[in-house]
Amino acid sequence: MSVKKLSAKAFNKWVDVCVQEHCVYGVQAKNDRFAFGPLARGVDLRLDYDVTILPPKKYLQPPSEALLKFNKEAEYESITEVEPFVIFGIHPYDIVAISQMDKVFSADNGDIHYMKRREQATLVAVDVQNASDNVFAGSMGTAVVDEGFDILLTRLKDSYLIDIRTEKGEALMKHTKKAEDATEADLKLRQQVQEDNKALLNKHELLTAPQELPALLNQSLDHPVWKEKAELCYSCGSCNLVCPTCYCFDVEDDVDWSLDEGVRRRKWDGCMLAEFAAVAGGHNFRRHREDRYRHRYYRKGRYIHERYGDIACVGCGRCITACTANIANPVEIYNRLREDH
Amino acid sequence: MSKPKVAFFDFACCEGCQLQVYNLEEDILNLLELVEPVEWREAMSDKAEKYDIAFIEGSITRPGDEESLKDIRERSTMLIALGACATIGGVNKLKNNFDLAEVKQCVYSESAGMGHLETSATKSVGEVVKVDYHIHGCPIDKQEFAYIVRCLALGKTPVIPNHPVCVECKMKENICRFEYGEICLGPVTRAGCGAKCPSNGMWCFGCRGYVDNPNVNAAREVMDQYGKTIADLQGKLKLFGSKQEATDEMA
Amino acid sequence: MKEPHVCESKSDIYLPEPATVLQVKPMTRLETYFKFKLNSGKPLGHRPGQFVQVSLPGIGEAPISISSSPTRGASFDMVVRNVGNVSGAMHKLRSVDRVGIRGPFGTEFPVDEMKGKDVLLICGGIGLVPVRSVIQYILDNREDYGRIMILIGTKTSADRLFIEEIKEWRRVKNITLLETVDHRDENWSGIEGVITMLLPLVKVNPSETVAVVCGPPIMYKFVIVQLQKMKVPDAEIYVSLERHMKCGVGKCGHCQINQFYVCQEGPVFKFSDISDIEEAIE
Numbered sequence: 012m013s014v015k016k017l018s019a020k021a022f023n024k025w026v027d028v029c030v031q032e033h034c035v036y037g038v039q040a041k042n043d044r045f046a047f048g049p050l051a052r053g054v055d056l057r058l059d060y061d062v063t064i065l066p067p068k069k070y071l072q073p074p075s076e077a078l079l080k081f082n083k084e085a086e087y088e089s090i091t092e093v094e095p096f097v098i099f100g101i102h103p104y105d106i107v108a109i110s111q112m113d114k115v116f117s118a119d120n121g122d123i124h125y126m127k128r129r130e131q132a133t134l135v136a137v138d139v140q141n142a143s144d145n146v147f148a149g150s151m152g153t154a155v156v157d158e159g160f161d162i163l164l165t166r167l168k169d170s171y172l173i174d175i176r177t178e179k180g181e182a183l184m185k186h187t188k189k190a191e192d193a194t195e196a197d198l199k200l201r202q203q204v205q206e207d208n209k210a211l212l213n214k215h216e217l218l219t220a221p222q223e224l225p226a227l228l229n230q231s232l233d234h235p236v237w238k239e240k241a242e243l244c245y246s247c248g249s250c251n252l253v254c255p256t257c258y259c260f261d262v263e264d265d266v267d268w269s270l271d272e273g274v275r276r277r278k279w280d281g282c283m284l285a286e287f288a289a290v291a292g293g294h295n296f297r298r299h300r301e302d303r304y305r306h307r308y309y310r311k312g313r314y315i316h317e318r319y320g321d322i323a324c325v326g327c328g329r330c331i332t333a334c335t336a337n338i339a340n341p342v343e344i345y346n347r348l349r350e351d352h
Numbered sequence: 353m354s355k356p357k358v359a360f361f362d363f364a365c366c367e368g369c370q371l372q373v374y375n376l377e378e379d380i381l382n383l384l385e386l387v388e389p390v391e392w393r394e395a396m397s398d399k400a401e402k403y404d405i406a407f408i409e410g411s412i413t414r415p416g417d418e419e420s421l422k423d424i425r426e427r428s429t430m431l432i433a434l435g436a437c438a439t440i441g442g443v444n445k446l447k448n449n450f451d452l453a454e455v456k457q458c459v460y461s462e463s464a465g466m467g468h469l470e471t472s473a474t475k476s477v478g479e480v481v482k483v484d485y486h487i488h489g490c491p492i493d494k495q496e497f498a499y500i501v502r503c504l505a506l507g508k509t510p511v512i513p514n515h516p517v518c519v520e521c522k523m524k525e526n527i528c529r530f531e532y533g534e535i536c537l538g539p540v541t542r543a544g545c546g547a548k549c550p551s552n553g554m555w556c557f558g559c560r561g562y563v564d565n566p567n568v569n570a571a572r573e574v575m576d577q578y579g580k581t582i583a584d585l586q587g588k589l590k591l592f593g594s595k596q597e598a599t600d601e602m603a
Numbered sequence: 604m605k606e607p608h609v610c611e612s613k614s615d616i617y618l619p620e621p622a623t624v625l626q627v628k629p630m631t632r633l634e635t636y637f638k639f640k641l642n643s644g645k646p647l648g649h650r651p652g653q654f655v656q657v658s659l660p661g662i663g664e665a666p667i668s669i670s671s672s673p674t675r676g677a678s679f680d681m682v683v684r685n686v687g688n689v690s691g692a693m694h695k696l697r698s699v700d701r702v703g704i705r706g707p708f709g710t711e712f713p714v715d716e717m718k719g720k721d722v723l724l725i726c727g728g729i730g731l732v733p734v735r736s737v738i739q740y741i742l743d744n745r746e747d748y749g750r751i752m753i754l755i756g757t758k759t760s761a762d763r764l765f766i767e768e769i770k771e772w773r774r775v776k777n778i779t780l781l782e783t784v785d786h787r788d789e790n791w792s793g794i795e796g797v798i799t800m801l802l803p804l805v806k807v808n809p810s811e812t813v814a815v816v817c818g819p820p821i822m823y824k825f826v827i828v829q830l831q832k833m834k835v836p837d838a839e840i841y842v843s844l845e846r847h848m849k850c851g852v853g854k855c856g857h858c859q860i861n862q863f864y865v866c867q868e869g870p871v872f873k874f875s876d877i878s879d880i881e882e883a884i885e
Binding site: 041044046242253265266269270279284285286300333336 | 379382383385386498499502505506511514515516518519522523526527528530536538539540563564565566567569570573574577
């Protein structure tokens with residue numbers, strides 16, 4: 012719609028008003044790391060962060076989410092009330108991940124639980140200011156984005172450019188009167204930031220184009236790397252849980268003390284966990300760590316591509332950081348497969 | 353349908369897991385709507401002959417205790433191990449790392465020979481009798497206890513996680529303790545506690561026992577990566593993991 | 604530019620609708636037969652081979668094959684093996700009890716493609732449960748199909764399902780029905796051995812036959828190899844596969860086999876579509 016500019020001071024005031032007027036989640040320090048959390052004051056917002064421990068998917072698909080309530084007469088009722096909210100400071104790679112989640116949850120008949128949250132969310136993206144140790148968004152084509160957000164912020168020297176793309180974005184901009192139109196020179200500076208980010212956000216370099224991963228994986232089923240890495244795998248699911256494109260879930264009922272009423276919830280699940288593919292009666296279709304380990308890379312690099320057209324890895328590098336055994340670097344795996352072909 | 357008759361028994365333990373049950377506070381009344389306690393030394397003086405559910409707290413450390421436990425098992429339809437001492441032997445299993453006579457000497461010095469101080473190698477409840485369900489933890493999580501009782505009242509098998517604590521730790525958005533240079537037992541320990549210790553700044557002590565298939569082979573290389581040794585790891589494992597048997601039978 | 608996806612659907616794909624148990628009948632030590640009807644009175648609207656998600660309040664939800672043909676009225680049948688929480692609790696259901704139903708979901712057995720052809724149905728254990736829906740469908744449209752060959756294998760004679768119906772099926776013209784048990788006992792004087800032993804006993808015209816295979820995971824590769832030896836084309840072999848499922852609607856990720864979700868592209872697959880898929884057949 013338009014690109015505006017706010018001085019750093021006016022920007023902070025704008026965030027303060029947004030926080031007062033809306034339910035805002037924003038990136039804040041958590042010890043020496045960063046995490047999205049409820050934002051009380053603009054001053055706590057850390058748009059200079061490198062990466063958050065968990066991606067913002069936790070607001071669109073919470074770790075534990077009530078889907079239905081029921082009573083013992085088998086009468087079920089959907090739970091879908093969600094208040095509008097704003098997520099402040101989403102990096103481009105996480106925006107790409109949310110666009111992929113949108114595709115998955117809106118496919119076929121659509122999942123109203125996800126989609127209601129998504130409809131209520133205003134996504135404020137921000138171009139990355141500091142690269143994390145393990146980011147490889149540059150390799151995945153996700154270091155910058157041009158769609159999938161309501162507002163995109165870019166830090167210039169002592170101002171922010173505010174690229175407003177939707178009505179939701181416009182609504183947020185009503186909270187400041189200081190916005191000026193961005194100049195040609197500003198847009199040039201932004202372009203430079205974005206060009207630089209493509210190179211900077213590449214701490215691990217994928218030696219193959221992402222779009223070639225499905226074909227590469229297609230030839231790599233029996234590659235020794237799967238077994239070799241899986242021998243160190245704890246099947247702890249950390250790589251799944253921190254992944255912005257992992258959305259698999261488990262479903263459980265719990266009842267209140269009367270046993271007459273209860274809630275059906277879904278909870279984050281992970282294909283690396285031992286019982287993910289086990290059926291009632293005990294048969295496990297991926298009983299070996301190796302089966303599960305390989306499945307994850309195939310799902311990211313091939314299966315989701317075949318189904319939805321996306322490579323389900325956005326190069327955030329969270330899995331690399333989260334893996335205790337240091338076996339979860341997708342770039343290392345994919346480069347190794349490429350070398351051997 | 354009449355309420356299931358339940359009993360609580362304690363062997364070698366601190367009775368802290370039963371304390372967690374009293375800590376349900378007002379929910380105790382809800383609990384009493386679902387079950388009828390018929391024997392519970394800490395809470396009442398009555399005794400009964402038969403139990404629908406016997407909760408066993410504590411580990412088995414004396415020859416006579418084995419007989420008492422077998423007797424309870426015979427009189428119970430369902431037997432549940434309550435807390436780490438019962439499920440995996442708990443801290444009491446530290447004893448099994450040493451010579452029994454030496455242990456007695458160390459603890460009781462000149463009184464070690466007295467008859468009532470007779471002791472044997474520590475066993476978990478499951479090493480003596482068949483256990484239907486394990487309620488893990490040191491202490492147990494009262495919410496998990498409540499959930500399990502509700503499941504049993506509904507006639508449903510409770511879902512007790514068979515994945516590592518890391519799952520719940522990640523959901524809590526904690527920073528991995530390994531990144532602070534600590535050895536954390538989360539990757540091999542059964543979840544269900546909500547990653548309480550890592551969420552409060554400590555490593556996982558492993559009180560819920562191992563997952564069914566812990567990756568023990570990964571240990572050496574992973575310790576190397578963090579500049580630690582197997583001995584460092586074993587030191588951490590000893591507290592709850594001494595001579596621990598797999599808890600597969602509950603899978 | 605692309606707007607965020609908007610949720611067009613007003614209905615909740617996870618919301619069960621109420622159904623009532625009409626009939627319960629124990630079949631074996633582990634399996635029980637149920638007849639249900641939707642409380643709305645409407646037919647389920649399923650096709651042979653599809654499944655539903657059955658909800659029991661507080662216990663949970665599980666995918667269950669529909670065992671009856673849509674040609675048999677508005678009620679529908681299931682046969683459930685007592686192996687999990689939901690199936691276990693179902694065994695306590697009595698008629699007039701209520702459950703929640705979602706579905707029908709998944710693909711169907713190719714009852715249209717089978718028209719004019721011979722049909723070879725190979726069922727191991729509770730694999731007969733979903734295949735019964737095809738058998739009933741064919742019997743209700745008998746003139747549309749050629750010869751019907753039904754091969755049934757169970758572990759022991761005590762595991763046999765639909766014993767009375769099998770007797771009726773045997774009496775229908777142009778049906779060959781063979782049964783075997785893995786281990787014979789005093790209650791079984793018929794064939795003993797695994798189900799693949801039955802295949803050489805039927806005369807199959809490979810160019811005119813559609814084969815359906817349904818049974819435990821281990822069974823598929825052995826049966827398929829033998830069908831291939833008999834020159835039945837891969838494109839004429841249909842398998843119904845089981846996987847862990849939570850949602851039934853292609854979201855939860857549990858039932859994935861490569862790019863396929865068994866709840867969406869399955870449970871019934873044409874074998875030629877999955878023959879080079881690494882995780883499909885064990």
